[in-house]
Every structure is written in structure tokens, then in C-alpha cells.
Amino acid sequence: MEFLKVILRNKRNKIILGLLVVSYSMLLVLPFLQTLRTNPFVMESNLSSLDALRSILLFVLDSILTLTLTVWVFGILGVIFLKRRLTVLKRMLGMSVLFMTLLSTTLIAPIGAQENPERELPLAKKVFIITFDGTRADVFWEHATWIINHKNESTWAYRIVCEYPTVTYPNHESIATGAWPQIHGVEANSQWISTATSLLRKFRQPRMDDIFDIADTYGIMTALFLAPPVLLGIMGNSHTYKKAVSDSNDSMTSAINYIKAHATEIDSKGFLAMIHLVDSDTTGHAFGSNSLQYAAQIKKQADLVGDLYSTIIDLGWENDSIIIVTADHGFYGFKHLNVWPPLVADIPLWMWGKPIRKNFQLGGGRLVDITPTVAFILGIPTPSGSIGVPLLRALDEDFVKSIREDVNLSDLAIEKLSEGLFRTYLDILLWGFIDLSMLWSAFILVYSNLLLIKEVSRKSRELRIRTEKG
Numbered sequence: 001m002e003f004l005k006v007i008l009r010n011k012r013n014k015i016i017l018g019l020l021v022v023s024y025s026m027l028l029v030l031p032f033l034q035t036l037r038t039n040p041f042v043m044e045s046n047l048s049s050l051d052a053l054r055s056i057l058l059f060v061l062d063s064i065l066t067l068t069l070t071v072w073v074f075g076i077l078g079v080i081f082l083k084r085r086l087t088v089l090k091r092m093l094g095m096s097v098l099f100m101t102l103l104s105t106t107l108i109a110p111i112g113a114q115e116n117p118e119r120e121l122p123l124a125k126k127v128f129i130i131t132f133d134g135t136r137a138d139v140f141w142e143h144a145t146w147i148i149n150h151k152n153e154s155t156w157a158y159r160i161v162c163e164y165p166t167v168t169y170p171n172h173e174s175i176a177t178g179a180w181p182q183i184h185g186v187e188a189n190s191q192w193i194s195t196a197t198s199l200l201r202k203f204r205q206p207r208m209d210d211i212f213d214i215a216d217t218y219g220i221m222t223a224l225f226l227a228p229p230v231l232l233g234i235m236g237n238s239h240t241y242k243k244a245v246s247d248s249n250d251s252m253t254s255a256i257n258y259i260k261a262h263a264t265e266i267d268s269k270g271f272l273a274m275i276h277l278v279d280s281d282t283t284g285h286a287f288g289s290n291s292l293q294y295a296a297q298i299k300k301q302a303d304l305v306g307d308l309y310s311t312i313i314d315l316g317w318e319n320d321s322i323i324i325v326t327a328d329h330g331f332y333g334f335k336h337l338n339v340w341p342p343l344v345a346d347i348p349l350w351m352w353g354k355p356i357r358k359n360f361q362l363g364g365g366r367l368v369d370i371t372p373t374v375a376f377i378l379g380i381p382t383p384s385g386s387i388g389v390p391l392l393r394a395l396d397e398d399f400v401k402s403i404r405e406d407v408n409l410s411d412l413a414i415e416k417l418s419e420g421l422f423r424t425y426l427d428i429l430l431w432g433f434i435d436l437s438m439l440w441s442a443f444i445l446v447y448s449n450l451l452l453i454k455e456v457s458r459k460s461r462e463l464r465i466r467t468e469k470g
């Protein structure tokens with residue numbers, strides 16, 4: 001209290017303190033307004049925006065981390081040197097310990113044990129998740145001709161958002177776990193492909209089960225057709241069929257061949273597969289996201305989705321199969337790493353199948369929402385640690401009622417969206433608090449150093465005048 005009185009005696013200090021209070025209040029209030037219940041389309045869109053804001057806060061943290069830590073060290077040394085008082089050091093050390101603890105909270109937050117309750121009746125027995133690597137929502141909706149032509153058979157979203165860091169491994173793991181990279185732990189591409197953007201982002205082994213592990217415990221066949229071998233290593237388990245593919249064409253051809261060769265077994269056990277189409281990313285890095293080549297590659301990959309669609313119809317599986325098409329991250333120019341997140345976060349979503357609504361647009365969504373959606377469709381639990389929201393409005397209400405009588409889909413959708421919005425708000429508070437506190441503490445340290453320098457020079461001038469007089 002004494003301390004506060006001393007500070008408030010100065011007019012400039014009053015202004016600084018006011019700005020500090022305003023900045024924290026804005027963090028508390030502004031995102032909260034987006035968590036309120038309104039119509040579900042707006043709630044879906046708000047959830048995407050809040051998740052993108054969360055990515056921005058992490059991006060800011062990574063960008064300021066090294067600089068702020070340096071300012072802390074020199075700032076604290078400066079204060080000690082100028083004031084020669086250990087109490088200041090103690091206070092500053094206490095503060096930095098607090099920040100570091102907060103930083104590590106989400107990293108070490110315990111993940112509960114996986115529970116395996118009895119399986120509910122599935123809405124579809126076969127689910128195919130297709131990822132277009134590095135594909136922007138706007139380019140996709142202009143050039144993915146086959147998908148655009150089949151929009152009226154599907155539920156789609158103009159944009160859903162990917163997670164931070166905006167690279168392949170963390171986001172594929174987020175698709176498979178329904179958790180933010182800061183929860184599942186895979187925060188960079190493998191150690192061999194250096195993509196760590198900051199001291200905090202590392203490639204780690206995932207700390208939780210994914211939807212392929214869980215599907216396996218319920219006797220569902222699982223398969224992964226992915227380009228990076230490291231991803232194959234961390235996803236699924238020893239029962240999962242894993243194929244390292246060389247390009248998009250190889251990926252889809254391998255998947256279709258596998259389906260045809262195992263059709264009887266898949267038909268009786270059910271199937272969950274991820275098919276990774278990598279060439280869109282390679283083309284983006286080579287020619288840029290404004291190039292004709294990039295657009296043409298996305299069009300080609302949409303045709304590959306058409307091949308799978310035809311295979312499903314040829315096999316007579318159209319009544320119990322679901323195809324989900326999305327991307328792992330967007331693109332900006334020739335890159336997608338270390339880019340202001342909103343420029344690379346927007347990716348497309350297209351969902352097709354008997355239980356899926358026809359010609360219906362969602363207001364938004366996130367990659368972490370895919371796994372909860374798949375779990376709901378297959379009737380199995382979500383991975384423990386998942387924070388995603390099932391995209392329930394994508395499902396045909398009458399169809400779901402015909403299989404699970406007691407489910408009120410519209411009410412459940414709103415309830416889940418509300419939970420997801422609030423969970424994301426809490427995470428925004430955490431990262432926003434850390435960002436603001438790091439910036440303000442660095443500012444205050446620089447400011448106190450300047451004030452102390454001023455005081456020291458005033459005192460030495462006084463001393464000089466006194467000695468001259470004496």
C-alpha cells in the first residue's frame with residue numbers, strides 16, 4: 001500500500017498504472033463477450049476466432065520471449081547496480097518464477113487415464129479423414145473443383161482454423177487427438193526437420209492416446225497413409241496399418257488398393273483411416289500460394305477425393321461411410337511457419353456421408369474438433385485430454401434419432417459449443433496474462449532503470465556543486 005502511494009504521487013506513474021489496468025481488463029472482458037450463447041452459426045464462428053486469437057497470443061509469446069528475458073536480466077542487474085538493494089532482486093526473481101510456473105502449467109497439466117466405456121451404436125462404421133497439406137481455405141474453395149461440385153451433397157465450412165505452431169506434425173497430431181499442441185506435446189516437426197520457432201516449441205513424443213489407439217481398442221481397423229515416417233511412428237499403434245507414401249497420388253492409390261484388398265474385413269470390423277495428400281504443401285513452398293501450380297495441385301487432389309468417393313459407391317458402402325476433407329495448415333506466399341497466425345490459420349472443411357447433412361454450412365470449426373466428431377460418429381470415447389467440440393450440427397438430426405433415440409442433437413450442439421468457447425477463453429486468459437505480464441515487466445524494468453539513472457546523475461551533480469562550494 002505504501003508502495004502504491006509512492007507511485008501514485010507522480011502523474012506519469014498514474015498514467016502508466018492506468019494503462020496497465022486497462023490492458024488486463026481488456027484481456028478479461030473482450031474475449032469473454034465472444035463466449036456468450038447466441039445462434040449456433042455465430043458460436044461456431046466465434047469459436048474459430050477465439051482459437052485463432054489463442055494462436056496469436058502464443059505467436060506473440062514466442063516472438064517476445066528471447067527479447068524479454070534479455071531485458072529482465074539486464075534490467076534487474078541495472079536496478080541492483082544503481083540501487084544496490086537486494087530486496088528489488090528478490091521481488092523480481094519472485095515475479096519471474098511466477099511467470100515460468102504459469103508457462104509450464106499447460107505443458108505439465110495432467111491428462112486423466114483413458115476410460116473405455118461400452119460402445120454406442122455407430123452412425124457410420126467407416127470414416128476416412130483426408131488432409132490436404134498446406135492448403136488455404138480461399139484457394140481451396142476456388143479451385144477444388146470436384147469438391148465444389150459436390151458441395152450440395154455435404155456439410156462444409158468456408159473456414160475452420162488450424163492450431164499453433166502452423167506446421168504439419170503438431171496439426172496432424174491435433175487432428176488425431178482433439179487437443180492443442182500445447183497439450184499433446186508435439187509442438188514442432190521432428191528434430192531432423194528443424195521448425196522450432198521458439199525456446200518453448202519442441203518435438204516431443206505425444207503425451208496422450210489418439211483416436212486411432214481408441215478405435216483399435218474397440219476392434220475397429222485403422223490405417224494411416226502419411227508422407228512423414230516420423231508421423232507414422234507417433235500415430236496409431238502396432239495394430240494400425242501404416243504406409244509411408246511418396247506423394248498425393250501414391251497416398252490415395254495405396255489407400256484405395258488397401259480398401260479393395262481388405263473389403264470384407266473392413267465391412268465387418270469398421271474402419272478409420274487418415275489419408276495425407278502432401279503435394280499441395282511441396283508445390284506451395286516451390287511456387288508460392290498465389291501460383292497457378294499451387295491451385296492446379298489442389299484441384300488434382302480434389303479429384304483424388306473423387307476417386308475414393310467412387311470406390312466407396314462401387315463397394316456399396318455409401319450408407320455407412322463418412323469422408324472428412326480438411327488441411328493441416330494454410331499458406332502465405334512461400335511459407336507457413338513464423339507467419340502472423342490469421343494469415344495461415346484458415347483451412348477448408350468438407351464432410352460427406354449418410355449421417356451428414358446435405359447442403360449445409362457450418363459457421364466455423366477447428367482441427368481439434370475433428371476427433372470428437374469422429375468419436376461421436378463411431379460411438380467411441382474421445383481421447384482423454386481432448387478439448388475439441390464435436391461438430392454436431394453437421395449431422396442429420398433425424399438420422400441420429402433413428403439410431404440413438406435419446407439424443408437431442410440441437411441442444412447438445414449448443415451445450416458443447418458453450419463448453420468449448422469457455423475452455424478456449426480460459427486458455428486465452430492464461431497466454432494473454434503471460435504475454436501482458438512479460439511486456440509490462442520488461443517495460444517497467446527499463447522505466448525504473450531510466451528513473452534511477454536520472455536520480456544518480458542528479459545526486460552526483462549535487463555532490464559536485466557542494467564540493468565546488470566547499
Ligand SMILES: [Zn+2]
Pocket residue numbers: 134281282285336
Ligand atoms: Zn510446409
